[in-house]
Amino acid sequence: MHERFDEITQKELADNRAAQHVVKVCVAAGCLSSQSAEVKTALEQGVNGRSCKVKGVGCLGLCSEGPLVAIEKHLPDGSSQNIMYQNVTPEDAPAIMESLDKEPVARLLCPTDVPFFQRQQKIVLENSGEIDPERIEEYIAADGYRALITAVTEMAPFEVIEQITRSGLRGRGGGGYPTGLKWVTVAKAPGPDKFVICNADEGDPGAFMDRAVLESDPHRVLEGMAIAAYATGANEGYIYVRGEYPLAIARLKTAIRQAQRMGLLGSNIAGTTFSFNINIRLGAGAFVCGEETALIASIEGRRGQPRPRPPYPAEYGLWGKPTLINNVETFANVPTIIRKGGDWYASIGTAKSKGTKVFALAGSIVNTGLIEVPMGTSLRDIVYEIGGGLPNGGVCKAVQTGGPSGGCIPASYFDTPVDYESLKELGSIMGSGGMIVMDESASMVDVARFFMEFCMTESCGKCVPCRVGTVHMYNILSKIYQGEGTPRDVELLEKLCDMVSVTSLCGLGQSAPNPVVSTLRYFRHEYDELIAGANGSQTAVAPTTEVAS
Amino acid sequence: MSEKVKLATVWLDGCSGCHMSFLDMDERLLELAEKADLVYSPLVDPKTFPEMVDVVLIEGAVSSEEDYEKIKKVRAHSKVLVSLGDCAVTANVPGMRNPFKVQDVYNRAYIENADYNQHIPVQVIPPLRKTSVPVHNVVKVDVFVPGCPPSADLIFYVLSELVDGRIPNVSGMTRFGA
Amino acid sequence: MKRQANVRIKTLKIDGIDVGAREGETILELARENGIHIPTLCHLDGVSDWGGCRLCLIEIKGSNRLVPACMAQAEEGMEVFTKTPRLVTYRKMILDLLLSERNHVCAVCVSNGHCDLQSMAQELGNTHVGLPYLNPSLPVDATHPYFIMDHNRCILCQRCVRVCREIEGAQTKGAMGRGIEVRIIHDLNEPWGQSLTCTSCGKCVQVCPTGALLQRGKAVGEMVKRRDFLPYLQMMRED
Numbered sequence: 029m030h031e032r033f034d035e036i037t038q039k040e041l042a043d044n045r046a047a048q049h050v051v052k053v054c055v056a057a058g059c060l061s062s063q064s065a066e067v068k069t070a071l072e073q074g075v076n077g078r079s080c081k082v083k084g085v086g087c088l089g090l091c092s093e094g095p096l097v098a099i100e101k102h103l104p105d106g107s108s109q110n111i112m113y114q115n116v117t118p119e120d121a122p123a124i125m126e127s128l129d130k131e132p133v134a135r136l137l138c139p140t141d142v143p144f145f146q147r148q149q150k151i152v153l154e155n156s157g158e159i160d161p162e163r164i165e166e167y168i169a170a171d172g173y174r175a176l177i178t179a180v181t182e183m184a185p186f187e188v189i190e191q192i193t194r195s196g197l198r199g200r201g202g203g204g205y206p207t208g209l210k211w212v213t214v215a216k217a218p219g220p221d222k223f224v225i226c227n228a229d230e231g232d233p234g235a236f237m238d239r240a241v242l243e244s245d246p247h248r249v250l251e252g253m254a255i256a257a258y259a260t261g262a263n264e265g266y267i268y269v270r271g272e273y274p275l276a277i278a279r280l281k282t283a284i285r286q287a288q289r290m291g292l293l294g295s296n297i298a299g300t301t302f303s304f305n306i307n308i309r310l311g312a313g314a315f316v317c318g319e320e321t322a323l324i325a326s327i328e329g330r331r332g333q334p335r336p337r338p339p340y341p342a343e344y345g346l347w348g349k350p351t352l353i354n355n356v357e358t359f360a361n362v363p364t365i366i367r368k369g370g371d372w373y374a375s376i377g378t379a380k381s382k383g384t385k386v387f388a389l390a391g392s393i394v395n396t397g398l399i400e401v402p403m404g405t406s407l408r409d410i411v412y413e414i415g416g417g418l419p420n421g422g423v424c425k426a427v428q429t430g431g432p433s434g435g436c437i438p439a440s441y442f443d444t445p446v447d448y449e450s451l452k453e454l455g456s457i458m459g460s461g462g463m464i465v466m467d468e469s470a471s472m473v474d475v476a477r478f479f480m481e482f483c484m485t486e487s488c489g490k491c492v493p494c495r496v497g498t499v500h501m502y503n504i505l506s507k508i509y510q511g512e513g514t515p516r517d518v519e520l521l522e523k524l525c526d527m528v529s530v531t532s533l534c535g536l537g538q539s540a541p542n543p544v545v546s547t548l549r550y551f552r553h554e555y556d557e558l559i560a561g562a563n564g565s566q567t568a569v570a571p572t573t574e575v576a577s
Numbered sequence: 578m579s580e581k582v583k584l585a586t587v588w589l590d591g592c593s594g595c596h597m598s599f600l601d602m603d604e605r606l607l608e609l610a611e612k613a614d615l616v617y618s619p620l621v622d623p624k625t626f627p628e629m630v631d632v633v634l635i636e637g638a639v640s641s642e643e644d645y646e647k648i649k650k651v652r653a654h655s656k657v658l659v660s661l662g663d664c665a666v667t668a669n670v671p672g673m674r675n676p677f678k679v680q681d682v683y684n685r686a687y688i689e690n691a692d693y694n695q696h697i698p699v700q701v702i703p704p705l706r707k708t709s710v711p712v713h714n715v716v717k718v719d720v721f722v723p724g725c726p727p728s729a730d731l732i733f734y735v736l737s738e739l740v741d742g743r744i745p746n747v748s749g750m751t752r753f754g755a
Numbered sequence: 756m757k758r759q760a761n762v763r764i765k766t767l768k769i770d771g772i773d774v775g776a777r778e779g780e781t782i783l784e785l786a787r788e789n790g791i792h793i794p795t796l797c798h799l800d801g802v803s804d805w806g807g808c809r810l811c812l813i814e815i816k817g818s819n820r821l822v823p824a825c826m827a828q829a830e831e832g833m834e835v836f837t838k839t840p841r842l843v844t845y846r847k848m849i850l851d852l853l854l855s856e857r858n859h860v861c862a863v864c865v866s867n868g869h870c871d872l873q874s875m876a877q878e879l880g881n882t883h884v885g886l887p888y889l890n891p892s893l894p895v896d897a898t899h900p901y902f903i904m905d906h907n908r909c910i911l912c913q914r915c916v917r918v919c920r921e922i923e924g925a926q927t928k929g930a931m932g933r934g935i936e937v938r939i940i941h942d943l944n945e946p947w948g949q950s951l952t953c954t955s956c957g958k959c960v961q962v963c964p965t966g967a968l969l970q971r972g973k974a975v976g977e978m979v980k981r982r983d984f985l986p987y988l989q990m991m992r993e994d
Contacts, residue, residue: 725861747882
């Protein structure tokens with residue numbers, strides 16, 4: 029198998045070098061929504077006999093400046109030169125093509141020597157923006173599927189798990205549960221039938237990490253799943269991907285078909301006894317289906333509602349069989365860990381949080397987009413260095429991490445290194461990696477209300493605290509925000525926060541109060557001011573009546 | 578001998594059933610009268626609420642602007658406020674209009690169901706508030722006595738405790754709708 | 756030494772009392788056997804457990820997570836607490852949530868005096884509801900010739916859904932919607948009277964804890980439910 033891969037790699041490299049210029053157009057959802065497909069067509073039409081290859085690639089990261097086009101120029105000495113263009117329109121195509129052998133088009137240049145590009149360290153996104161996500165050959169040429177072949181032909185399942193355990197990799201979906209431990213549990217669970225599920229039901233507002241991975245490098249996820257299946261003894265896999273990601277679904281389907289054709293999925297992978305198939309299941313837009321037991325119910329064709337754990341899916345999962353569920357980004361880390369070794373991976377990051385993490389930067393920030401940084405990078409670096417700060421030199425008030433289950437971290441804590449433990453200590457969570465930056469104008473009560481509304485409408489309605497508690501909390505937050513709150517409302521709100529988080533059935537309800545708790549912790553004065561304003565209008569009336577009587 | 582406890586009862590939006598149950602204490606009313614004076618009530622003559630009353634029983638939900646004004650005033654002049662009966666405690670039957678718009682309620686009462694003189698009154702009848710709510714949604718309530726109506730025995734127990742200066746515990750003795 | 760692995764009886768403590776449990780027995784079953792009362796609204800002997808009402812939450816020593824007694828299995832050496840102050844507080848709040856959610860007007864309800872929700876309020880000492888009522892506008896489905904579904908009284912315990920699926924096997928009843936909008940439906944949200952799958956067996960009515968499901972023609976306080984048939988049915992089927 030490795031020989032065949034070498035052959036493909038040689039051919040790909042040769043093809044690549046044959047063209048003097050490789051023009052890479054981002055065709056992930058962000059850039060596609062600003063006409064990058066048209067840009068690509070226009071560029072292809074402009075080739076006109078030049079020694080130039082135009083191809084679609086995955087996310088280049090700086091989504092706010094899309095469509096992005098990267099150009100790789102091969103120099104005679106064998107080295108290459110890279111430039112990037114931003115905000116490219118189809119009308120710019122002729123100018124870009126004309127300039128290939130001359131000076132670059134200055135007005136479109138996107139500086140790449142800035143922290144946004146320099147400070148990142150890419151593992152999960154290493155192929156994003158480099159390879160064509162619709163061609164398995166390019167993934168193979170980028171060392172893809174080698175880890176799988178190595179694993180199934182040269183390693184015993186427990187050796188694979190050992191590498192994952194040594195890497196210190198933790199679940200990237202939000203919980204941060206040690207991945208190696210999860211794999212061991214499933215591997216040790218008795219029974220011939222086991223399943224591997226990839227959770228691609230990314231639903232946090234402002235989060236788009238998993239989508240980018242699936243759209244930019246789908247094979248990486250398939251490979252990670254296959255390695256996991258080999259390690260745990262599973263032979264059937266499911267990707268549960270939300271229906272709102274049509275492009276990711278299309279690319280996954282293409283990738284699965286290609287991998288099957290190459291014998292990398294299916295029966296007797298690489299001539300071994302290991303067989304593994306992957307099916308796609310589409311979510312219908314319910315946030316709660318990101319919760320693993322609800323996700324399993326949904327795959328089984330039942331109403332997407334969680335059930336109490338234990339038993340955990342590792343013992344009693346899909347169709348009652350031992351099931352491994354990991355998130356997209358977790359699986360995407362696996363091939364590199366197997367290829368480079370667990371110890372290598374563990375050398376990146378902090379003491380308890382290893383490796384890198386992909387974050388989606390959104391909100392009031394200059395560089396909206398996707399970044400991958402080592403665990404332990406400070407929020408200040410992420411917001412002000414990599415993120416380029418706030419537009420028009422605005423002052424950052426807080427960063428919301430972890431989506432509706434997370435919390436707001438005030439600017440005064442920006443020097444905290446970002447890892448699972450430190451975020452938890454600050455009353456937030458790592459979550460799946462969404463970061464929403466807020467400037468001074470943001471009302472934190474309104475922020476809390478927004479996320480509470482999200483949880484309220486996304487509650488599945490199974491357990492009472494989440495179903496009804498979130499409604500009461502939302503009503504109280506609205507009342508306070510509209511200037512009609514009383515100190516008693518805050519008291520009640522705090523009681524409800526505690527009760528809902530402790531008594532709810534699943535993670536959705538248990539974490540629903542987090543945005544309220546964290547804004548109460550750091551921005552209590554905003555609540556108090558709104559309430560004082562409300563009472564102020566009443567006390568203002570009192571003296572007048574006294575004078576009148 | 579110490580002064581008698583000042584007792585009042587207030588009738589908001591309720592059917593007067595709780596007051597009937599109060600009267601059902603029969604001869605035990607005399608027993609209470611030895612320790613308490615009924616200083617204000619739909620059942621007695623005085624028309625103004627005294628400066629300060631020790632124990633006040635409230636029947637009925639807060640439904641109209643008049644109820645609202647009245648309960649605020651009563652609270653300010655009461656030491657122990659008792660929500661007596663389901664209407665005061667839960668809004669009960671008056672609250673059944675809450676899922677509907679006030680205008681629809683008026684139309685139903687004064688137009689659709691009226692045989693003669695179909696019009697919505699604008700004088701004398703105090704305007705309805707948006708919803709009928711339990712008393713404790715408007716002012717602080719010290720004792721809750723659910724029941725529809727609470728039995729005379731229960732009212733006697735509650736008042737006996739209160740006139741002796743104790744706060745009664747009624748849980749287990751009554752329930753919503755009892 | 757080998758024999759120890761096959762021990763099927765677990766010994767544990769509930770509220771300080773030593774109890775013995777069979778393999779796979781839940782804390783709720785075990786507590787009941789030993790005369791320890793744990794409140795619950797969604798549990799029903801004879802059908803599967805749901806874990807949604809959260810009233811039977813218990814504390815287990817060494818864990819700060821609360822778990823529903825109806826679905827927690829007895830383990831060797833466990834120390835279970837069913838009546839700690841915080842459990843009592845949470846139960847009362849959960850009941851307040853239920854009472855505020857829909858329009859529960861006991862005084863005019865067919866189930867007045869025979870209602871699990873009403874007696875739960877009495878049992879837990881909820882003499883009033885500390886939260887504002889939500890006052891939703893909800894329909895009453897009176898299309899069925901024998902029975903009526905009043906959504907105003909429904910607490911979404913899903914006993915009717917489970918008995919319809921697991922005992923009658925009709926699967927007429929289900930749930931739709933999310934969060935506060937969840938409704939019990941018949942077939943694909945059709946009027947009950949037009950359901951082609953409903954066998955009109957009435958089991959759902961008998962297991963309903965409140966006045967949400969009732970027989971036609973019942974007036975206030977007249978709807979008395981019979982539950983004894985369920986464990987009996989299940990026992991006969993097992994034999």
